[in-house]
Amino acid sequence: MRLPIAAGLATAAVSLTLYPLFEGGAWFWASMGAIVVTAAIGMGASRLAAPPWAAPPAMVLALGVYLTAAFTGSKAWIGFIPTKDSVALLGELLGGGFDDIQRFAPPVPANTGITLLTAGGVGLMAILVDLFTVRLRRAALAGLPLLALFTVPAAVLTDPISWPAFVIGAFGYIGLLVADGRERLGKWGRAVFVRRARTVTADAAPDTGRLALSGRRIGVTAIGLAVLVPALLPNLAPAPLFSFGVGNGLGPGGGNIGIPDAIAELGGELRQEANDTVLTYTSSDDLPRYLRIYSLDVFDGTKWTVNPLRGRPEDRVSEGPLPPAPGLDPTMPVKRAETHIAISDDIRTLRFLPLPYPATQVAADGDWRADRNSLMVFSTDDEAAGLDYRVVTGEPEPTPQQLDLAAPDSSGRRYLDLPPGLDPRVAGLAQRVTEGAETHYQQAVKLQEWFTKSGAFTYSLKASGSGGDALSQFILTDRSGYCEQFASAMAVMARMLGIPAKVSIGFTGGTKIGDVWTVRTHDAHAWPELYFAGVGWLRFEPTPGGGAGQGTAQVPQYTLPVTPTASPSPGASPGASAGADDATGDAAPAPRNPREIDRDLGGVPIVADPGMPLLVKIAIGVAAALLILLIPAAVRLSSRYRRRRILDKVAFAVPDPDVPDPRVGDSDADLIASGEASARKRRRAVTADAPVRVAPAVEAAWAELCDLLIDFGRARRPGESPRALGRRVTETLRPDPGTTASITAITSAEERRRYARTVHGPAPVAVDLKRVRQALAAAASRKRRLGAALAPLSTLLRLRALGEKALDGFDRLENIRLVAGRSRGGAGDMADDTAGNRAVTVRDVQENGSSQERSLTGSRS
Amino acid sequence: MAATPDVTDAETRLETLVDTADRIRNAIESVIEGKSDVIRLTVTVLLAEGHLLIEDVPGVGKTMLAKALARSIDCPVRRVQFTPDLLPSDITGVSAYNQQTGEFEFKPGPVFANIVVGDEINRASPKTQSALLECMEERQVTVDGETYRLESPFMVIATQNPIEMEGTYALPEAQRDRFTAKIAMGYPEPAAELEMLDVHGASQPLDKLDPVATTAEVRALIEAIRAVYVSQPVKKYAIDVVAATRQSPDLLLGASPRATLHLVRSARAHAALSGRDYVIPDDLQDLAVPVLAHRLLPSMEAQGQHRRPEQVIDELIRRVPVPDIK
Numbered sequence A: 001m002r003l004p005i006a007a008g009l010a011t012a013a014v015s016l017t018l019y020p021l022f023e024g025g026a027w028f029w030a031s032m033g034a035i036v037v038t039a040a041i042g043m044g045a046s047r048l049a050a051p052p053w054a055a056p057p058a059m060v061l062a063l064g065v066y067l068t069a070a071f072t073g074s075k076a077w078i079g080f081i082p083t084k085d086s087v088a089l090l091g092e093l094l095g096g097g098f099d100d101i102q103r104f105a106p107p108v109p110a111n112t113g114i115t116l117l118t119a120g121g122v123g124l125m126a127i128l129v130d131l132f133t134v135r136l137r138r139a140a141l142a143g144l145p146l147l148a149l150f151t152v153p154a155a156v157l158t159d160p161i162s163w164p165a166f167v168i169g170a171f172g173y174i175g176l177l178v179a180d181g182r183e184r185l186g187k188w189g190r191a192v193f194v195r196r197a198r199t200v201t202a203d204a205a206p207d208t209g210r211l212a213l214s215g216r217r218i219g220v221t222a223i224g225l226a227v228l229v230p231a232l233l234p235n236l237a238p239a240p241l242f243s244f245g246v247g248n249g250l251g252p253g254g255g256n257i258g259i260p261d262a263i264a265e266l267g268g269e270l271r272q273e274a275n276d277t278v279l280t281y282t283s284s285d286d287l288p289r290y291l292r293i294y295s296l297d298v299f300d301g302t303k304w305t306v307n308p309l310r311g312r313p314e315d316r317v318s319e320g321p322l323p324p325a326p327g328l329d330p331t332m333p334v335k336r337a338e339t340h341i342a343i344s345d346d347i348r349t350l351r352f353l354p355l356p357y358p359a360t361q362v363a364a365d366g367d368w369r370a371d372r373n374s375l376m377v378f379s380t381d382d383e384a385a386g387l388d389y390r391v392v393t394g395e396p397e398p399t400p401q402q403l404d405l406a407a408p409d410s411s412g413r414r415y416l417d418l419p420p421g422l423d424p425r426v427a428g429l430a431q432r433v434t435e436g437a438e439t440h441y442q443q444a445v446k447l448q449e450w451f452t453k454s455g456a457f458t459y460s461l462k463a464s465g466s467g468g469d470a471l472s473q474f475i476l477t478d479r480s481g482y483c484e485q486f487a488s489a490m491a492v493m494a495r496m497l498g499i500p501a502k503v504s505i506g507f508t509g510g511t512k513i514g515d516v517w518t519v520r521t522h523d524a525h526a527w528p529e530l531y532f533a534g535v536g537w538l539r540f541e542p543t544p545g546g547g548a549g550q551g552t553a554q555v556p557q558y559t560l561p562v563t564p565t566a567s568p569s570p571g572a573s574p575g576a577s578a579g580a581d582d583a584t585g586d587a588a589p590a591p592r593n594p595r596e597i598d599r600d601l602g603g604v605p606i607v608a609d610p611g612m613p614l615l616v617k618i619a620i621g622v623a624a625a626l627l628i629l630l631i632p633a634a635v636r637l638s639s640r641y642r643r644r645r646i647l648d649k650v651a652f653a654v655p656d657p658d659v660p661d662p663r664v665g666d667s668d669a670d671l672i673a674s675g676e677a678s679a680r681k682r683r684r685a686v687t688a689d690a691p692v693r694v695a696p697a698v699e700a701a702w703a704e705l706c707d708l709l710i711d712f713g714r715a716r717r718p719g720e721s722p723r724a725l726g727r728r729v730t731e732t733l734r735p736d737p738g739t740t741a742s743i744t745a746i747t748s749a750e751e752r753r754r755y756a757r758t759v760h761g762p763a764p765v766a767v768d769l770k771r772v773r774q775a776l777a778a779a780a781s782r783k784r785r786l787g788a789a790l791a792p793l794s795t796l797l798r799l800r801a802l803g804e805k806a807l808d809g810f811d812r813l814e815n816i817r818l819v820a821g822r823s824r825g826g827a828g829d830m831a832d833d834t835a836g837n838r839a840v841t842v843r844d845v846q847e848n849g850s851s852q853e854r855s856l857t858g859s860r861s
Numbered sequence B: 001m002a003a004t005p006d007v008t009d010a011e012t013r014l015e016t017l018v019d020t021a022d023r024i025r026n027a028i029e030s031v032i033e034g035k036s037d038v039i040r041l042t043v044t045v046l047l048a049e050g051h052l053l054i055e056d057v058p059g060v061g062k063t064m065l066a067k068a069l070a071r072s073i074d075c076p077v078r079r080v081q082f083t084p085d086l087l088p089s090d091i092t093g094v095s096a097y098n099q100q101t102g103e104f105e106f107k108p109g110p111v112f113a114n115i116v117v118g119d120e121i122n123r124a125s126p127k128t129q130s131a132l133l134e135c136m137e138e139r140q141v142t143v144d145g146e147t148y149r150l151e152s153p154f155m156v157i158a159t160q161n162p163i164e165m166e167g168t169y170a171l172p173e174a175q176r177d178r179f180t181a182k183i184a185m186g187y188p189e190p191a192a193e194l195e196m197l198d199v200h201g202a203s204q205p206l207d208k209l210d211p212v213a214t215t216a217e218v219r220a221l222i223e224a225i226r227a228v229y230v231s232q233p234v235k236k237y238a239i240d241v242v243a244a245t246r247q248s249p250d251l252l253l254g255a256s257p258r259a260t261l262h263l264v265r266s267a268r269a270h271a272a273l274s275g276r277d278y279v280i281p282d283d284l285q286d287l288a289v290p291v292l293a294h295r296l297l298p299s300m301e302a303q304g305q306h307r308r309p310e311q312v313i314d315e316l317i318r319r320v321p322v323p324d325i326k
Helices: A002-021 A026-047 A052-071 A084-103 A112-135 A139-156 A163-186 A209-232 A262-271 A400-405 A410-416 A424-433 A440-454 A468-478 A483-496 A579-587 A614-653 A667-674 A677-682 A691-711 A722-733 A737-755 A766-779 A782-790 A793-832 A835-850 B005-031 B036-047 B062-072 B088-092 B126-138 B190-202 B215-226 B232-247 B257-273 B281-295 B300-304 B309-319
Strands: A190-192 A277-283 A291-296 A334-343 A359-363 A388-396 A501-507 A511-513 A516-520 A524-532 A536-539 A856-858 B052-055 B077-081 B093-098 B103-108 B115-119 B140-143 B146-149 B155-160 B181-183 B251-253
Touching: A002 A026, A002 A112, A002 A139, A002 A163, A026 A052, A026 A112, A052 A084, A052 A112, A084 A112, A112 A139, A112 A163, A139 A163, A163 A209, A400 A440, A424 A440, A424 A468, A424 A483, A440 A483, A440 A524, A468 A483, A483 A501, A483 A524, A614 A691, A614 A766, A614 A782, A614 A793, A691 A722, A691 A737, A691 A766, A691 A793, A722 A737, A722 A766, A722 B281, A737 A766, A737 B232, B005 B036, B005 B062, B005 B215, B005 B257, B036 B052, B036 B062, B036 B155, B036 B181, B036 B215, B036 B257, B036 B281, B052 B062, B062 B077, B062 B115, B062 B155, B088 B093, B088 B126, B088 B140, B093 B140, B103 B146, B126 B140, B126 B155, B181 B281, B215 B257, B232 B257, B232 B281, B232 B309, B257 B281, B281 B309
Parallel strands: B052 B155, B052 B181, B077 B115, B115 B155
Antiparallel strands: A277 A334, A277 A516, A291 A501, A334 A388, A359 A388, A501 A524, A511 A516, A524 A536, B093 B103, B140 B146
């Protein structure tokens, strides 16, 4: 009866882990409703003893009714009976939900469609769990649907699932298993198998609590290990399943880093009185470069924002080159440069790196990750303040011809979205301004020219606002503003013309002071980037530069109107200066290897730690595993060596007898018979005054012999005395007389050590053990020999014994608890006992008194 | 050699012991062929001051064994044929009125001998049986208030026939417990039987058997055996083995503490016969079946599976761990 409830609880617990996927809690309550409905049907089916096959269809029906009532109640008959309309609406909502899920990155808004989808999915999982647990009685298998549920957030989210959520989910599953075990055992009158029960108490009531206690304990231990071990193991750190630090998803936003209101800050920075140094940099070609921090690609009519970023662990900049720049054709010649950037210590919280675009490699300390779409590099853990890092860029140097040829492709479509309600005059103006341009590129150039020259725009920091009206106002009437307005206006107009565009925020190239380029607060800047297939994103500069504009803003070379005589101001065009590079690049547009380090950089190639290659990692892992596997062999070798040393020490410490060994005991008769003279000579007669000294040697020899036998699969049996052991070994091995004598020497010495008054007679020597080992190895198969050398069973057994001891410790702990619990509930149990039950109890006590290890069964009849 | 006099002394004593015991064994073996195990056990029981129960079909040499043992030690041997009408006084002896002296005079019964052979002990009435068994345990006879000590060494070799059922009184377990060991003679090997035909056809070999030891010598041997060392682990092992019989689900009745005593005592003799002055677990293992088996009652389940106590003991011996030094 409890089982359906436990199944529902388990599903509910695991579905909690879905929380980072959604905004708001609507999905949760809807899902809980679905679980409650299915669990109720499950309980009903169990109570009515319905056939197992009947329950799942009934649950599916009930789930359908529930979803109808909850989501399409208005169209349903008396609120919950599905009708044609309601089913149609449900389908529509589902379709919408699917679309939304495709569209949104998590956390997705909890709209009706998505909530419906979630509730339905969780409900289906609940049915599956119930099917496995209650109907098929395979509770362990119910872990599969639960795992599937758990996998959803784990697979979709880049950020780890927070460990408390995992723990709750795991407890749900354990609860399910415990409930199942309880139910299973409850059907028996009493079946208690207590591992080595030494102190089974007289109370033999059919009590599954004890087992459940063990089960829970094992479960808790397992969960604890599952959470702690990955956290403790450094190797697992790159992709932790559960996070502890920043961005563990406990806060809103589901672990995604938010971008500060970049635009608002930008204006603030530009208006600041103080013009502090933000960063300094040097570059291999000593040219200024715009340093981009944010790339805003969503325009909502009032402001530019960014899609949620994805910083996957594999896109960590320390893992190797950055993802390829979007849209950049690998065959396009690029100009490589290395920039060394040092960020000021005083800068406030900055979790994004200012980088020239497009960066191919970044060497920075800390956990910096690149977003694949925008190549923004950010961190959830580290801050940029004081950071010193190096960047390699590969800037495309397209010719106007190439740009003219750039056909629009599908990947840029996302960057054409414009909200409805924009002033249509702006679009008209855009068309007008670019009249005569035949290609997107020419349109873009005309647009930029209009902003900077023909449009009569003035630069003013006084302009305010960035709303939808403010934008059209700026374009149509005011024509006065600063970089933000210019950038935003050009990007919007480019989108209107069908050119994918976005707004980037960062810094201009700054001013050269001494040997370094210095970027200050007033160099904060915004600019549009336009997309051309094959070239990728190109920076445009609509903001006026120079004294009347933003001082350090520069118009890129490729955006200037094509005039063969045009001579750009020196240093102002990054593309033109690197002549040699240009020439080779144009002459031979050979496919370039994105991983290639540019040899022209002059300096030391950047050492962005590429991380270890996968193969090396695997090799190291395998080697480590092998080393761990070889630990028993090493332990075995060391114990063998230690024993041999003991033997040698004793052999030389005991004085050499003048007379031959005294023949004591019948075992020595065998020795004579064997005619084994040399070993006997080495064997020292041990006299009555030396038992203490010789005992360790005997003990060591015996221990080694036992271990050898275990290793070679002829382990000593519990009821076997040393003598019997020696007899068995010699009978089965049939070794040469020398080895027989050696075996006898060891066993009879051990026999005397154990049972005689004094250790008396010859002591074994190292040669004896060597002979025995050789004889055993000769008789063993190759596999066995290898096993004895690499994975000696004797050591493994010893390790297992250690483990058993640990378990014994747990048992003792458990007994303490049980005794305490028992004394409380004892009276009630006794009252329930029937006479027959008590008789069983008495019998059990007798049996327990006489045996240590037994499975006790009795019936309650 | 730096051996102390003690050790040397013990060694010589041991050598004498082995020597004497070997002589006795050889003497018996000249009469009974191919039964060295049985003979060895018989001598062991003799030296352990125990009594022997021989259970076997008629004609395998039970009485011959007893007689040969008695004759080889040159000591009085009395044989009592147990019949249903045998009275206790026929065993212990009676006080008879002496007309000449006018006093009651004790006439010692057959029990007053060093070796008493009780043939077909299960044919006597329980009352008579118990009279003999009392003598075995107490080593004394009390008649009319007078207590008479029995000879030393004193050994009862009782035989019983397992097949004959009619008119027999099976020894109750309490009585069986007093025998140190029970052995079965078993049929001789074909070769031994052939030799027996040759030898017995010509003459009675028992007649040719000369004593090889005196009672005094045997007494000395018994004394020497008491000195055999039993280490703590071995004692514990004996207790473990006996305790295992008490716990075995195959046995309704386990072995008694007296069994433990008998086991260790005979193990001493067994060790000494092997020329050792200390007992090892192997001694106990060798003796466990003859010393323990007749004291045990198999459970109904074991009987149903035709498992005899001997088998159960063999299994226990294999299972009970041989103790190491703590």
